[in-house]
Amino acid sequence: xSKRKLLIAGGLSGLTLIGFGLLFASIVxxxxxxxxxxxxxxxxxxxxxxWDVAGRIxxxxxxxxxxxxxxxxWQYVQGxxxxxxxxxxxxxxxxxxVLLDATEHLQKADTLGFPTxxxxxxxxxxxxxxxxxxxxxxxxxxxAQVDRLWPEKRGEAFRMQVESQLRRSPPDxxxxxxxxxxxxxxxxxSSAELDRISLVQAQLAFAKHQPEACEELLANILSESPExxxxxxxxxxxxxxxxxxxxxxxxxxxxxxxxxAADIASKLKVAADTPADLRRQASYLSGKVLRQQKQLEGAxxxxxxxxQSSPQSAEAIAAGIEExxxxxxxxxxxxxxxxxxxxLRNIDxxxxxxxxxxxVPEFRARLLEIGSKFRGAGEFEKAIALxxxxxxxxxxxxxxxxxxxxxxxxxxxxASRPTDADSASQAxxxxxxxxxxxxxxxxxxxxxxxxxxxxxxxxxxxxxLTNFQQAGDLxxxxxxxxxxxxxxxxxxRPRGYLALGKNFIxxxxxxxAIDPLERCRIEHPTHPISFEAxxxxxxxxxxxxxxxxxxxxxxxxxxxxxxxxxxxxxIWRDSLYQLALTVFRQGDEILLDLRLxxxxxxxxxxSRLETSQAKFIEVVDLLGGFxxxxxxxxxxxxxxxxxxxxxxxxxxxxxxxxxxxxxxxETARRKLMxxxxxxxxxxxxxxxxxxxxxxxxxxxxxxxxxxxxxIRNCYFGEADTLYELGRWEExxxxxxxxxxxxxxxxxxLEALLQMAQCHRKLGQDQVAQRILAQAEQVLARIPPEFxxxxxxxxxxxxxxxxxxxxxxxxxx
Numbered sequence: 105x106s107k108r109k110l111l112i113a114g115g116l117s118g119l120t121l122i123g124f125g126l127l128f129a130s131i132v133x134x135x136x137x138x139x140x141x142x143x144x145x146x147x148x149x150x151x152x153x154x155w156d157v158a159g160r161i162x163x164x165x166x167x168x169x170x171x172x173x174x175x176x177x178w179q180y181v182q183g184x185x186x187x188x189x190x191x192x193x194x195x196x197x198x199x200x201x202v203l204l205d206a207t208e209h210l211q212k213a214d215t216l217g218f219p220t221x222x223x224x225x226x227x228x229x230x231x232x233x234x235x236x237x238x239x240x241x242x243x244x245x246x247x248a249q250v251d252r253l254w255p256e257k258r259g260e261a262f263r264m265q266v267e268s269q270l271r272r273s274p275p276d277x278x279x280x281x282x283x284x285x286x287x288x289x290x291x292x293x294s295s296a297e298l299d300r301i302s303l304v305q306a307q308l309a310f311a312k313h314q315p316e317a318c319e320e321l322l323a324n325i326l327s328e329s330p331e332x333x334x335x336x337x338x339x340x341x342x343x344x345x346x347x348x349x350x351x352x353x354x355x356x357x358x359x360x361x362x363x364x365a366a367d368i369a370s371k372l373k374v375a376a377d378t379p380a381d382l383r384r385q386a387s388y389l390s391g392k393v394l395r396q397q398k399q400l401e402g403a404x405x406x407x408x409x410x411x412q413s414s415p416q417s418a419e420a421i422a423a424g425i426e427e428x429x430x431x432x433x434x435x436x437x438x439x440x441x442x443x444x445x446x447x448l449r450n451i452d453x454x455x456x457x458x459x460x461x462x463x464v465p466e467f468r469a470r471l472l473e474i475g476s477k478f479r480g481a482g483e484f485e486k487a488i489a490l491x492x493x494x495x496x497x498x499x500x501x502x503x504x505x506x507x508x509x510x511x512x513x514x515x516x517x518x519a520s521r522p523t524d525a526d527s528a529s530q531a532x533x534x535x536x537x538x539x540x541x542x543x544x545x546x547x548x549x550x551x552x553x554x555x556x557x558x559x560x561x562x563x564x565x566x567x568x569l570t571n572f573q574q575a576g577d578l579x580x581x582x583x584x585x586x587x588x589x590x591x592x593x594x595x596x597r598p599r600g601y602l603a604l605g606k607n608f609i610x611x612x613x614x615x616x617a618i619d620p621l622e623r624c625r626i627e628h629p630t631h632p633i634s635f636e637a638x639x640x641x642x643x644x645x646x647x648x649x650x651x652x653x654x655x656x657x658x659x660x661x662x663x664x665x666x667x668x669x670x671x672x673x674x675i676w677r678d679s680l681y682q683l684a685l686t687v688f689r690q691g692d693e694i695l696l697d698l699r700l701x702x703x704x705x706x707x708x709x710x711s712r713l714e715t716s717q718a719k720f721i722e723v724v725d726l727l728g729g730f731x732x733x734x735x736x737x738x739x740x741x742x743x744x745x746x747x748x749x750x751x752x753x754x755x756x757x758x759x760x761x762x763x764x765x766x767x768x769x770e771t772a773r774r775k776l777m778x779x780x781x782x783x784x785x786x787x788x789x790x791x792x793x794x795x796x797x798x799x800x801x802x803x804x805x806x807x808x809x810x811x812x813x814x815i816r817n818c819y820f821g822e823a824d825t826l827y828e829l830g831r832w833e834e835x836x837x838x839x840x841x842x843x844x845x846x847x848x849x850x851x852x853l854e855a856l857l858q859m860a861q862c863h864r865k866l867g868q869d870q871v872a873q874r875i876l877a878q879a880e881q882v883l884a885r886i887p888p889e890f891x892x893x894x895x896x897x898x899x900x901x902x903x904x905x906x907x908x909x910x911x912x913x914x915x916x
Contacts, residue, residue, distance in 0.1 A: 139170040143177040147222065150184050159185030176216035183209030184229050194236055195417040197452035204456075207233040214246075224253025228261055238459065240268040244279070251290070259297045262287040266304040270311050273463065280308050299324070299331040303338070310342050318342045333372060333382050340369045340389045348396055359397075366393045381417075384410060388419040388461065391426060400430050411443075416450045418458035425462065425470055432477050437486050440474070444493050451497035468498060475506050484514040501554040508547035512571060515540035538575045545571035549584070562592040569603065578607040598624045598633040605640050614644040625657075635661050635675045642682055651690050658683040677734055681743065684726040688746060691719030695756060709764050717757035720750040741798060741814050748790030748821055755783035755828070784829050791821040816842075816851060823858065832862040848885045850897045853905055856882065860912070873913065880909050 137145070142165060146158040162181040165171045171178045186206035190199035210230040213219075218226035231246030243264060250261035262283060269280040288301055306321040319342065325335040343365035347358040372378055372386040391406035403426070410423035424447035431440035451457055454464065462470075471494060478487035491506035519537045523529045548568035555561055565588040572581035582604060589600045601624035608617035617640065624637040638657040645654035661669055661679040669676035694716035698709060727743045727750075734740065758776035762768060768776075795818035798811060823838035839862065842855035856879040863872040883905055894901050900908065 139165055139175075140177070143171075143175070143181060143219075146181045147177065147219065150181065150188070153188075155185045155188035159189070173212070174216060176213045177219045179209045179213035179216065180219055180222060180226055183207070183213060183233070184225075187229060187233055195414050195420075195458075197416060197456045200237060200456040201453070203233055203237055207237060207239075224250055224257075228254050228257050231261065231264060235264045235268055237456070238271075240272045244268040244283075251287075258290070259287075259300050263300060263304055266308065270307060271459070275311050277308070277312060280311075284308060296330055299326075299329045299335075303331050303334055306335070306338050310338065310345070315342045315346045333375070333378050336368050336372045337382055337385055337389070340365045340372070340386065340393075343368070344389060344392055344396070362393050362396055366390060366397075369393065384413055384417060384419045387413070388423045391423055395426060395430065400434065404430050411447070415446070416452075418460040418462075421447055421451065421457070421467075422461035425467070428474060429470070432474055437478065437481070437483055441486055441489055441493070444471075444474075444490060445496075448493050448496040448498075454497050454499075457497075468502065471498075472502075472506065475510070479510055479513050482517065484510050484517075501551060504547050504551045504554060508544050508551060508567070508571075511540050511544035511547060512567075515544060515571075515574065541571045542575035542577060545569070545575060545577070545580070562588055562596070565591070566599070573603065573607060573610075578611050582607050595631075598628045598631045598637070602633050602637055602640070605637065605644075609640055609644060612647075614647045617641070617644045635669055635673075635679075639675055639679050639682060642679075642686065646682070646686050646689065649689075651686055651693075654686045655683065655690075658686065671733065677730070677737065680726060680730055681739055684723045684730065684743070684746065687719050687726065688723045688750065691716045691723070691750075691753060694719070695753065698760070706764055710761050713757040713760050713764075717754045720754040723747070723750045724754075741794060741811070744790065744794045744797075745814055745817060745821075748787050748794065748818075751783050751787035751790060752821070752825060752828075755780045755787065758783075781829065784825050788822060788825040788829070791818045791825060794818050795822065816846065819845065820851075820854070823855070827858060827862060830865075832865045836862045848882060848887070850886060850890055850894045852882055853879055853909075854898050857909075857912075876909055876912050880906075880913075883909065 142161055146161040149155075149158040149161070158181050162171075162178055162185060165178065173179065183206045186202050186209065190202045193199055194203065207230065210226060210233060213226055214230055227246050228250045231243045231250065234240075234243035234246060247261040247265045247268075251258040254261075265283045266280050266287075269276040269283060284301065284305055287304075293301075302321045302324045306318045309315075309318040309321060319339065322335045322339050325331050329335070343361045347353070347361040347365070353361070369386045369390040373383055373390065378386070387406060387410040391403050391410060394400075394403035394406055407423040407427040407430070411420045411427060414420055424443055428440045428443050428447070431437070431443065457464065457467075471490070475487045475490045478484070478490060487510035488507050491503045491510065494506060495503035515537050518533060518540060521533070523533045545568050548564055548571060552561055552564035552568055555564060565584050569581040569584040569588060572578070572584065585600055585604045585607070589597055589604075592600060601620040605617045605621035605624070608614070608620070621637045621641040621644070624631075625634050625641065628634055638661050642654040642657040645651070645657070658679045661676065662683065669679070671677070694712050698704070698712060698716075704712075724747050727747050730737075730743050731740060731747070737743075758780040762773050762776045795815060798815055798818070819838065819842045823835055823842060826832075826835035826838055836859050839855040839859040843852045843859070846852045846855070856875055860872040860875040860879070863869070863875065883902070886902070891902055894905070898905070
């Protein structure tokens with residue numbers, strides 16, 4: 105073009121702008137036009153593409169108070185002007201919020217009745233807004249009449265209708281097929297519109313998992329067609345999908361499809377005329393292909409580029425998640441968290457998130473899976489950091505739940521880790537576990553409040569209170585249990601009653617524990633939890649010395665009836681052991697009562713002694729089966745020790761009967777003494793066998809403190825039984841072993857005192873005196889830090905021992 109023509113064209117343009125400016129000034133300034141006339145001008149300006157001027161007219165009319173919000177024309181102008189202002193950049197949440205505002209204006213205009221001559225346009229623009237704000241059903245309804253009311257936009261309206269029907273959850277395939285059929289039935293369509301129909305039919309075939317039909321339809325679209333780039337994109341999509349969805353293809357067939365997808369996407373990316381949004385989508389699909397081909401480094405680079413090219417687009421979000429998953433897979437957890445922060449920060453509002461590549465439920469599930477992998481790798485701090493990031497875009501409840509789960513699992517992992525044998529390390533570990541459970545409980549409580557009206561509320565309360573239990577905060581747990589029992593379904597209440605009973609038992613509130621446990625047992629007699637409720641109630645009755653009630657409950661668990669437990673059950677095993685302890689308590693208390701009441705009549709004494717002995721023998725029978733059936737139970741050695749104690753306790757009966765009945769004939773006396781000796785010999789064998797077994801398995805035992813106490817008790821039991829058998833020399837040796845083993849500890853005093861007693865029995869009083877003097881020296885050497893151990897390990901305090909040894913030194 106010549107310089108002269110350029111000057112003429114420039115001048116004409118300038119005159120046009122000046123004229124338009126004068127027109128705009130006239131409209132805005134009044135110029136004799138009323139509000140209705142101004143809105144008509146504004147609508148004409150919209151038709152000409154001058155949405156900015158039209159929008160200004162509508163805003164000025166509102167500011168001047170010349171229109172109300174019940175004016176359909178004003179609502180139409182506002183809506184269309186706003187959608188036009190953002191239609192070229194819908195990836196940002198800010199612009200999508202403008203589109204939501206435009207939707208409200210157009211919906212109001214629709215309710216009032218679109219202006220005459222603008223019904224088709226109004227419905228089209230409203231459907232367009234709803235389509236781009238992901239209201240699929242409403243969009244399809246609004247666009248259904250556009251082909252008649254505004255034929256100019258017929259093809260675009262049909263396309264959005266079909267896509268809306270396909271993007272519903274689940275897709276409305278019959279409606280999409282009917283829409284395509286109605287579109288194709290229109291006569292006299294251009295080749296461009298026919299290509300557009302083929303494209304949406306291909307999308308429909310893709311949704312129906314018909315790759316061959318999809319490819320055939322796409323092949324009809326020539327490279328010169330405006331739809332060719334879209335066709336290439338869908339050819340890539342179906343190949344990628346078909347290669348990964350487990351269609352029974354061989355590895356070679358899948359590899360071929362993936363390579364074809366890679367080639368098509370690559371050409372689409374580099375083509376000069378590819379629209380920017382399709383170039384971005386092709387880049388994302390290229391990354392998907394590379395990931396499927398296990399080319400992780402290339403996939404990372406491609407996804408990163410797609411993510412950063414348009415950070416708030418659907419492709420960027422989907423590419424970012426793929427990128428994070430690869431980073432987690434390759435162990436770069438720090439970078440994965442940084443990328444997640446970038447992704448979630450750019451979502452801004454989940455309601456405005458484009459689900460084109462990844463629906464919200466899938467998005468959420470993949471984030472939770474990443475969190476699960478963090479936890480599986482022991483990276484609990486990173487899992488909690490991910491939970492914080494989720495709150496940037498997802499409901500707060502998701503973030504809180506993930507934090508709670510991470511903290512709870514963290515506590516379990518800490519609890520399972522081996523520690524040094526010293527008490528300080530174990531105490532540190534226990535405190536760390538307690539702190540994590542308490543933090544988890546706080547988060548679960550918060551979650552329950554956030555989901556107060558959901559069906560998950562009782563379950564969230566349950567998780568909170570069980571973690572408070574683990575943390576030892578029984579008061580908080582009990583508070584939540586009260587609320588839990590008020591809201592939980594009846595069939596789940598037994599676990600609440602049981603938990604409340606456990607809490608009271610752990611707090612040594614035995615009577616308080618019985619009430620919820622009884623409610624569980626009585627209101628839900630056939631519920632599996634009722635068995636554990638009986639067991640715990642029996643323990644509470646035992647602590648309250650209500651032994652008959654305890655035994656009755658335990659026998660119900662062990663009854664062998666059709667509704668009772670079986671020996672393979674842990675509760676059956678625990679009930680058996682608890683029954684043995686309770687029956688032992690009965691037998692032991694009878695002996696104690698006889699010592700405290702020596703004036704009972706002979707018949708009463710003999711009857712009670714025989715009852716006591718029967719109880720001890722019953723315990724031997726119960727625990728004999730326990731020891732045989734459960735060799736790996738942690739209480740195996742305790743059961744063996746209790747059997748030894750029962751044999752020794754049963755041996756008291758024949759001796760006491762013989763002593764109480766001075767008129768007994770000699771043969772009966774000898775028979776009683778023989779029975780006593782047999783029981784003591786059995787007890788001696790029991791103590792020795794247990795001590796030797798523990799010594800053989802010492803290295804494999806996991807409770808050294810408990811094992812040490814058992815060994816000590818076995819040594820004393822063995823020595824005391826030898827003493828009662830009158831085998832003084834052997835008893836002296838046994839007590840000497842104890843004294844040496846517990847040198848300069850409170851236990852050694854008991855052993856030295858019993859050694860002195862043995863020497864006196866042998867008539868060796870001088871030796872006995874020397875041993876008592878030795879005991880006084882040992883008492884002086886016992887460190888002060890053992891002062892609190894005297895009462896628990898011996899018969900008296902340090903001062904009591906000083907007095908006792910001093911008095912014994914005055915023996916004649």
